[in-house]
Each structure stands twice: as C-alpha cells, then as structure tokens.
Amino acid sequence: DAKTTQPPSMDCAEGRAANLPCNHSTISGNEYVYWYRQIHSQGPQYIIHGLKNNETNEMASLIITEDRKSSTLILPHATLRDTAVYYCIVNLGGGFKTIFGAGTRLFVKA
Amino acid sequence: DAGVIQSPRHEVTEMGQEVTLRCKPISGHNSLFWYRQTMMRGLELLIYFNNNVPIDDSGMPEDRFSAKMPNASFSTLKIQPSEPRDSAVYFCASSLMDRRALGYGYTFGSGTRLTVV
Numbered sequence: 001d002a003k004t005t006q007p008p009s010m011d012c013a014e015g016r017a018a019n020l021p022c023n024h025s026t027i028s029g030n031e032y033v034y035w036y037r038q039i040h041s042q043g044p045q046y047i048i049h050g051l052k053n054n055e056t057n058e059m060a061s062l063i064i065t066e067d068r069k070s071s072t073l074i075l076p077h078a079t080l081r082d083t084a085v086y087y088c089i090v091n092l093g094g095g096f097k098t099i100f101g102a103g104t105r106l107f108v109k110a
Numbered sequence: 111d112a113g114v115i116q117s118p119r120h121e122v123t124e125m126g127q128e129v130t131l132r133c134k135p136i137s138g139h140n141s142l143f144w145y146r147q148t149m150m151r152g153l154e155l156l157i158y159f160n161n162n163v164p165i166d167d168s169g170m171p172e173d174r175f176s177a178k179m180p181n182a183s184f185s186t187l188k189i190q191p192s193e194p195r196d197s198a199v200y201f202c203a204s205s206l207m208d209r210r211a212l213g214y215g216y217t218f219g220s221g222t223r224l225t226v227v
Contacts, residue, residue: 034215041221043220044218094206097158
C-alpha cells in the first residue's frame, strides 16, 4: 500500500501558484519524499525530491515540514500544461521499491 | 540521452497469443522496474531488478507473466498466454541505486499499450 495520502483532485487558476499537499506520517528517517506527475497517456515524470530540507528546481518547490510528516509541492505559476495527476511517494531512493497511490488530479483552468 | 526506450508502442493481439514487451534503460542506470497501469487499478509495480537480478516479483499477477534482464541494457516482459484482462499500458522505468543513498528518481519510458482481444 502507498504510504502517502493526497486529495483526489484540486483546481488552480492559470498563472496562480498550485499548492499540492501530501501526508506521510509514517515516513522513516532515511526515506525521501518524491513527487512525480503524469500527463494523460504519458509515462510519469520525475519532478523533485527531498529528505529534510526544502528544495527548489526549475519545475517546482518542495516544502517539507520539520517533523517530515507532510509536504507541499508548489508550482509557482501554473499553466494549462500542468494539468496532470501528481503523485507523492516516499521511499529509500533510486533502486528501491516504489508504490504509487492514486495521486492528486490537478486541473489548471484558464 | 534518449531516455528509457520501450517497444512496441502499441500491441494488439488475440487471446492466447504470446506477447513480449521490451525495454532499454538509461545507460548507467542499474535498477529497472516494470509497471502496469489500468483505470481500475492505477499504477501497479510488477517486478524490479537491481544489477540485472530480480529483487521483488511479488507484483507479477500470475505465472503467465515472466520478466528477464539478460544484461544491463535490455529487459523483457512476457505474457504467455495473453488474456483480455491483461489489456493495459505497461511502463518500464530505470534508476540508479546508489549506496550513498543520495536518492535518485525514476525515469519512465513512454509505455506500451497492450490490447488483447
């Protein structure tokens, strides 16, 4: 079973920030938080990951709470092309078993 | 890098036939994963390999399914005999397993859409 909880769907206005929450209350000390997204009919795409600190790359920012029991993926200026299913996952890193849950379906509206 | 390459992109076959799906991981990656996706069940992990060795095949649904990784640059997923309920999109992904646990993400292929009629 997936070890994360995400809302099934969210809406966001184009140009606004999209904040996608994830709960992972049973995360262990050496597990990473990963985010992937899947645009219709394509393979999932890696977005970002973090262990303890907040992370930012060209796609998104990842905010992890101090107790590491939850995190938020932030798309700073959502576009229509960001409409996708977003998956939050915890695991030990590359090469380890990754179970995908149902994710959050983000709808970006004009 | 061309990314993870899967073939064929689409496969339509008759029930009872053998189906072989192929995957070429990213060069240098030492972990490979096979997933199946359907509307009803979402993304399911079927099997994964580290350094060409199968680590966990608990997700393989039945003995009709088998997977091999003869070398670091090639893997196959075979279904024999195929059934209509095997219709799904099959994804292959690769990653780097690093003992320093730096946390590498997966790179997925574009998938093979299998239809069994």
